Amino acid sequence: MEDFIQHLINGVSLGSIYALIALGYTMVYGILQLINFAHSEVYMLGAFAAYYTAIGLGRALGADLEPGIVFFGIVLIVAMAACGVAGLTIERFAYRPLRQAPKLNTLITAIGVSLFLQYTGQVIFGADPKSFPTVLEDRSLVSSGGIDLRLFDVTILLTGVAFMSGLHYLIHRTKTGKAMRAVSTNRQVASLMGINTDKIISMTFLIGSSLAGVGSVLVGMKYPQIDPLMGLFFGLKAFVAAVLGGIGNLAGAVLGGIIMGLSEEMVVAYLSSTYRDALAFGLLIVILVFRPAGLLGKWQTEKV
Amino acid sequence: MGYEAMLKHVLAGLVIFAATTGCTRKTPVAAPSESSDDSHRAQVAMTGDILIGEYGSMTGGEATFGLSTHEGVMMAIDETNEAGGVKGRRLKVIALDNQGKPDEAAAVVTRLITENKVVAVLGEVASGRTLAAAPIAQQHKIPMISPSSTNPQVTEVGDYIFRVCFIDPFQGTAMAKFAHEKLSAKKVAILRDVKSDYSVGLATFFAKTFRQMGGEIVIDQSYQSGEKDFKAQLTQIRSKKPDAIFIPGYYTEVGLIAQQAKQLGIKAPLLGGDGWDSEKLYQIGKDAINGQYFSSHYTTESTDSVVQDFIKNYKAKYGKVPDGLAALGYDAAKVLVSAMERAAELTPKNIRDEIARTKDFAGVTGRITIDGKRNAVKPAVVVKVDGTVNRYVTTITP
Numbered sequence: 259m260e261d262f263i264q265h266l267i268n269g270v271s272l273g274s275i276y277a278l279i280a281l282g283y284t285m286v287y288g289i290l291q292l293i294n295f296a297h298s299e300v301y302m303l304g305a306f307a308a309y310y311t312a313i314g315l316g317r318a319l320g321a322d323l324e325p326g327i328v329f330f331g332i333v334l335i336v337a338m339a340a341c342g343v344a345g346l347t348i349e350r351f352a353y354r355p356l357r358q359a360p361k362l363n364t365l366i367t368a369i370g371v372s373l374f375l376q377y378t379g380q381v382i383f384g385a386d387p388k389s390f391p392t393v394l395e396d397r398s399l400v401s402s403g404g405i406d407l408r409l410f411d412v413t414i415l416l417t418g419v420a421f422m423s424g425l426h427y428l429i430h431r432t433k434t435g436k437a438m439r440a441v442s443t444n445r446q447v448a449s450l451m452g453i454n455t456d457k458i459i460s461m462t463f464l465i466g467s468s469l470a471g472v473g474s475v476l477v478g479m480k481y482p483q484i485d486p487l488m489g490l491f492f493g494l495k496a497f498v499a500a501v502l503g504g505i506g507n508l509a510g511a512v513l514g515g516i517i518m519g520l521s522e523e524m525v526v527a528y529l530s531s532t533y534r535d536a537l538a539f540g541l542l543i544v545i546l547v548f549r550p551a552g553l554l555g556k557w558q559t560e561k562v
Numbered sequence: 563m564g565y566e567a568m569l570k571h572v573l574a575g576l577v578i579f580a581a582t583t584g585c586t587r588k589t590p591v592a593a594p595s596e597s598s599d600d601s602h603r604a605q606v607a608m609t610g611d612i613l614i615g616e617y618g619s620m621t622g623g624e625a626t627f628g629l630s631t632h633e634g635v636m637m638a639i640d641e642t643n644e645a646g647g648v649k650g651r652r653l654k655v656i657a658l659d660n661q662g663k664p665d666e667a668a669a670v671v672t673r674l675i676t677e678n679k680v681v682a683v684l685g686e687v688a689s690g691r692t693l694a695a696a697p698i699a700q701q702h703k704i705p706m707i708s709p710s711s712t713n714p715q716v717t718e719v720g721d722y723i724f725r726v727c728f729i730d731p732f733q734g735t736a737m738a739k740f741a742h743e744k745l746s747a748k749k750v751a752i753l754r755d756v757k758s759d760y761s762v763g764l765a766t767f768f769a770k771t772f773r774q775m776g777g778e779i780v781i782d783q784s785y786q787s788g789e790k791d792f793k794a795q796l797t798q799i800r801s802k803k804p805d806a807i808f809i810p811g812y813y814t815e816v817g818l819i820a821q822q823a824k825q826l827g828i829k830a831p832l833l834g835g836d837g838w839d840s841e842k843l844y845q846i847g848k849d850a851i852n853g854q855y856f857s858s859h860y861t862t863e864s865t866d867s868v869v870q871d872f873i874k875n876y877k878a879k880y881g882k883v884p885d886g887l888a889a890l891g892y893d894a895a896k897v898l899v900s901a902m903e904r905a906a907e908l909t910p911k912n913i914r915d916e917i918a919r920t921k922d923f924a925g926v927t928g929r930i931t932i933d934g935k936r937n938a939v940k941p942a943v944v945v946k947v948d949g950t951v952n953r954y955v956t957t958i959t960p
Contacts, residue, residue: 261801264826268793385661386625387814389845398825404800406826481790483818483846485623491788526794531784532756 260404265527266520271411273519275480277418278473279496280503280511282466285425288506289442289462291361292353295368298493299375300344300467304474305390305484306383307340308333312391330394330475338471345467346460354456372489379486387485390478410480417476421469422512428465429508438462498542504555513553517541607679611654612647612908614639614898615674617685617695622662623814626840627687627887631709632657633880634891635684638899641875648902656680664694671695675702682706682902682913684894687887689713689730689760696723705914709894710836710859710887713759717936722910724917724936726894726925727859728960730760733835734767736942736958737808737857741833742775744944744956747805749780751830753795753819755811756784764810764835780804785819787812792819796826806830812837817846824850831855839886844950854947859886860927861943861954872926883951886927893925 279301286294312333316323323329352371356364400407429435440448441458449455477492478484495518503514518538525537545553607613616635618628639653647653656678658670667686674680675698683699683706686692692711699706700720708716708725712733717723741747750772755761769779780802783795796819799807807823807830809816816838823832834856843851862873862883872892876884884892900923901916902908920932928940941959945952 261797264797265794268791268797272791272793380621384625385621385623387623387842387846389817389842389848392848396825401827404827408825481818482821482848483790483814487623491790523794527798531786531789531795534786534789 261527263405265523267405267407267411269520269523270415270516271408271480271519272523273499273516274411274415274418274512275473275477275492275515276496276499276518277512277515278414278421278476279470279492280500280515281418281421281425281508282469282473283497283500284503284505284508284511285466285469286462287500288429288508289438290459291442292364293368293497293505294463294466295365295493295497296348296352296371296375297466297470298489298496299372299379300341300348300489301470301474301493302379302484302486302489303344303375304337304341304471305478305488306379306486307471308337308393308475308478309388309390309484311336312393316391325392325395327394333393334472334475337475338468341471341474342464342468345463345470349460349463354459376487376489383486385486387483390482390484392479392482393475394479396479410476414476414480417472418512418515421472422508425465425508434458434461495538498538501552502542502545504552507552507554507556510552510554517553608908609651611652612902613678613680614653614655614895615671615678615680615683615685616655616657617660617667617670617674617683617691618657618687619662619691620657620659624662624688624812626842627710628659628662630840630885630887631685631687631891633876634709634884634888634893635895637872637876637879637888638892638895642899648899649908651908653899655684660686660691660695662688662691664691667691667695668698671698671706675699675704680704681908681910682898684709684891684898686711689716690758692716693719696720699723703914704910705898705917707894707898707917709890712836713763714937721918721936722914724897724932726897726927726930726938727836727890728940728942729937730763731767732960733857733942734764734769734810735771736944737764737810737833737835738768738771738775738777739958740855740857740944740956741806741808742772742777745806745831747777749778749802749804751780751799751802751804751807752782753792753799753807753809753811754782754784755787755815757786757788758811760835760837761810761812765808768808768810785811785815787815789815790818792822793826796823796828800826800828804830806833808833810835810837813840813843813846817843817848817851820847820850820854836886839952841882841885841950844947851947852949855944855955856947856952857942857958858945858952859942860889861945861952863954868924869926889926893923893927893930896925897923897930 282297348371352367396408396410398408437453437458440453441455445455499514499518500511503510521537522534525533618631619625620628639655643652660667660670687710689711692708696719700722703722705722710727712727712730714729717725741750752765754765781799785792809832832854836858838856839858897920901913904916905912923930931939933939941957943957944955946955
């Protein structure tokens with residue numbers, strides 16, 4: 259029984275990581291109807307920005323630097339800023355020139371940017387895995403009778419839920435959010451109403467990408483091993499989670515992430531790790547057959 | 563939406579396809595006929611520098627394997643050149659990177675043999691990549707010495723393929739003996755990487771030997787390299803309360819596994835093989851890796867003068883303590899040099915014959931004798947991780 263509870267904790271903890279990254283995918287899709295495949299690489303860049311900041315601070319301050327909330331805060335802000343800048347740059351140079359082109363062109367460009375960043379990362383950072391420094395000490399919150407609940411697990415889940423609520427507020431309660439929804443509904447009409455669509459789209463990328471920055475630091479702390487291809491593993495799963503929950507829907511991204519995490523955990527525990535990915539994608543197929551828009555997504559007919 | 567994800571893979575696949583076909587087209591595969599095999603042999607230069615090829619993972623997830631080996635090889639070659647070379651000719655190493663990919667390993671070895679016309683090839687660390695490249699060396703009849711591929715199939719490719727390390731059955735058997743005799747373990751759990759021939763090989767031979775000695779394998783779990791979360795498997799292992807856990811994986815995952823095992827309160831010692839041997843293991847695993855055991859090819863704590871000289875010179879040259887792979891790279895190059903010195907003429911055939919006659923060669927990783935199956939017969943050492951150094955525990959002989 260305690261094993262089962264432990265599996266539940268592990269699964270939700272893994273799922274909340276998928277959820278955090280899935281939020282970025284779903285946000286850009288919600289506004290632009292573009293699957294930003296480069297999102298997982300922005301996340302990778304965030305992890306490396308955090309890595310070099312932490313190493314640099316460690317060198318500069320030496321023994322004065324202790325893992326703690328201040329150190330964590332600095333690293334987090336740098337990672338968010340780096341991801342934000344990366345997201346803006348990608349949007350400005352790769353996606354904006356294609357704004358009027360068919361959606362498939364932008365999609366293929368996104369795949370290109372993703373591969374470009376993966377391999378450039380291997381040249382610049384080196385392909386061997388690096389050990390992420392300790393910026394905050396993890397500790398056990400509950401540890402009794404074979405059940406272990408840790409600080410990082412709770413932090414990641416709460417961060418995911420907090421960002422989901424924050425984004426929901428931003429999109430549905432603020433003026434910027436209203437403009438985002440307008441751009442999402444009809445870009446031409448929105449610009450006729452005096453909305454600077456380029457600015458709103460940049461804003462979307464800025465917010466979505468800095469979320470990846472938060473994710474990268476939290477994941478780096480939980481699994482302290484980073485490499486230039488790290489986006490591939492969590493990125494693809496997070497993308498599936500976003501689609502599963504209903505892409506474009508914020509609560510759906512979190513729900514999809516948790517479902518993915520839990521089902522993977524249970525499959526590995528009670529069947530075999532070989533079926534891990536088979537299950538993730540099998541689940542996706544089943545859900546898309548019965549609910550093509552995802553669990554919480556609303557089915558919309560294409561505008562012609 | 564799965565369509566887009568699929569597209570991503572298809573595109574990547576196309577790029578790889580284009581790259582590999584581009585490489586293979588350059589080298590027509592002609593089976594050497596038995597009657598006139600001399601005409602098919604690669605022609606090697608008989609004057610000037612002696613060219614030796616080396617291939618390894620200088621980049622990629624296992625880059626430290628290739629780089630350490632290369633440093634060991636270069637030290638052996640530089641020492642030989644400083645002492646006047648072989649038969650008055652200097653040695654020159656042409657080292658190519660295979661990015662840790664088997665198809666790339668086959669491509670670079672083809673290049674070393676057909677374009678650079680090397681007289682012998684050194685490499686690789688990972689058995690999967692050596693297996694991809696060995697048939698090419700065999701076909702062109704160029705001797706190849708793998709410093710550290712432990713999968714038995716490697717030297718079965720043909721009579722030109724050698725190695726200077728022990729093989730998986732022995733490593734798995736040695737750790738089973740160690741668990742049974744030194745740790746008095748009765749119940750052992752296994753966590754193997756199902757994507758790696760190396761890991762599966764070690765796990766299989768460990769289980770076989772451990773059961774023969776009366777022990778019990780209480781649970782046999784698996785993972786796939788590249789994963790980062792192992793808590794599902796570890797929670798299952800924890801419920802069986804094993805005396806020890808055998809994890810024959812590579813350092814990249816083992817560091818994370820050790821940390822997560824510690825978080826779940828697992829106190830049983832973790833055991834592994836030479837795939838753990840990298841300084842990254844301590845960086846990723848931190849204090850969770852402390853006190854764990856793995857089998858290795860050599861120990862820095864040996865009092866043998868060959869070993870101590872090697873460590874002293876390596877530190878002077880590279881400013882760090884050599885790991886097991888550097889030591890094996892050094893030994894592989896030294897075995898090759900010694901065979902070249904004994905060979906009457908520096909033809910690939912003569913060099914091959916002399917490598918096969920290697921007996922009681924005093925290497926850094928122990929006394930090396932090449933047996934009839936072109937494998938090295940030598941002992942394994944078991945070390946215990948203590949901070950960032952490996953303390954010698956015991957030696958297990960074949």
